[in-house]
């Protein structure tokens with residue numbers, strides 16, 4: 001039965017969108033997880049309804065980044081196998097396409113998908129293969145993978161993961177490849193500076209680099225991501241609103257902040273009484289992207305996240321955000337893809353001024 005949509009929802013859905021921060025593990029459509037779990041006899045509860053509670057943040061849960069990360073255990077049960085990874089990725093891409101996403105960067109930590117014997121390379125290839133499968137059906141969709149290194153695995157593993165990521169870099173391959181490198185996991189105890197060498201490998205290998213920073217730690221971590229790791233973009237970056245010099249730096253160097261409104265509320269990165277930082281970023285001329293983070297864990301999608309902006313922005317204002325974000329997508333930095341015509345005509349990324357070590 002077709003779902004009934006309001007005219008406003010249809011308008012938002014129709015905007016060509018740029019998704020730059022979406023995790024594979026947290027975005028597997030509920031029905032896909034359920035089908036794979038029941039097929040392999042892995043479902044810990046008897047009904048889909050109960051399973052939803054385990055996979056999606058609930059209104060009655062306390063709310064912290066650690067509670068949020070708890071929702072990522074079950075997806076790992078099914079995503080240790082090549083075909084399953086392919087399948088979940090394909091379904092995620094299809095769902096995003098249905099919400100009007102035309103440039104899609106998915107991100108994924110290959111190291112946590114090797115428990116059943118896949119190599120890092122196979123774990124990366126499995127996602128790329130799923131993305132290729134879905135992209136073939138939609139010539140107007142551009143996709144790319146950001147490889148994540150988890151903070152808790154430490155700086156040494158990060159270097160190993162970075163080397164695998166550059167081996168699968170987009171510019172070395174005909175089809176979808178790795179376009180970016182990222183650092184994720186609980187921020188406390190693992191400052192970005194520790195991962196400098198891994199980021200050097202990724203940058204020299206031609207990847208765009210982004211860092212989860214300023215989500216459960218302060219603005220210093222964002223400075224560090226920029227100055228020590230050479231971040232092109234910042235994931236979440238909520239704490240930047242506390243530091244005016246940092247806001248100026250983000251605007252000056254055109255460093256895009258990947259904003260995830262619903263997720264930030266759920267993890268308390270943004271307090272319920274506060275306006276979301278995305279509006280401050282926009283006022284200060286900082287490029288932003290509207291991102292879902294984890295569609296399943298957060299119970300959201302691109303249509304919903306954009307609808308949240310209508311509180312202060314017009315539809316044309318929202319369209320402009322996506323046009324600008326296109327110019328910051330790592331997919332678009334890759335020569336092979338710039339030739340292709342996507343639906344979103346973003347400006348080519350501007351050359352950045354040379355980095356100064358002390359940008360404050």
Ligand SMILES: [Zn+2]
Nearest residue numbers: 023212235293
């Ligand atoms: Zn994230």
